[in-house]
Amino acid sequence: MAGKIAHFPAVRDLDGFDFAAQPSLDPRQIRELATCRWVAHGEALLLLGPPGVGKTHLAIAFGRAAIREGYSVLFVTAPALVAALAKAHAEGRLEERLGFFAKPKLLLVDELGYLPFETNAAHLFFQLVSRRYERGSVLITSNRSVGEWAVCLAIRWWPPRSSTGSCTIARSSRSAATAIACAKSAAPA
Secondary structure, eight states, X not given: OHHHHHTOSSOOOGGGOOGGGSTTSOHHHHXXXXXXXXXXXXXXXXXXXXXXXXXXXXXXXXXXXXXXXXXOEEEEEHHHHHHHHHHHHHTTOHHHHHHHHHSSSEEEEEEETTBOOXXXXXXXXXXXXXXXXXXXXXXXXXXXXXXXXXXHTTOSSSOOOOOOOSOEEEEOSTTOEEEEEOOOOOOOO
């Protein structure tokens, strides 16, 4: 029942994740993240990499793990999220919609950067992130490095940076954000 409320597009779990296709990911670290301690602390998790490396699979698996731990979860694609916020803004119901997306303990935002945001949509997205800050966790998947988000989010003052192209897990200290970056695996010979 809770899985239906989360609006997952598919059923995925860690047992079905192909770690052999992403050898630079440490399965122990991924399983540690699946304990959802980061959700308990209101931290953020970023899954970064090109299409087809398993970001959405891991996001759904982490979301299902969070549900098993008793947390409320909502899955939404970034384009659907900003469309809903823009529609609510136009209808004078923005506070209601922001409250809806701020309510779950874990908000999974899939495909940030796949399509660029309009400037107003980016402002609405920032309002939601600000409302959730240190109150609820957010997991974002993106095919862009964080340095490239400026272009996706219509930010003119943030110069894009190049990505490393490797698969890494990094954790920062304040309101710890964890980033997992995955490179596309080589095609079999």
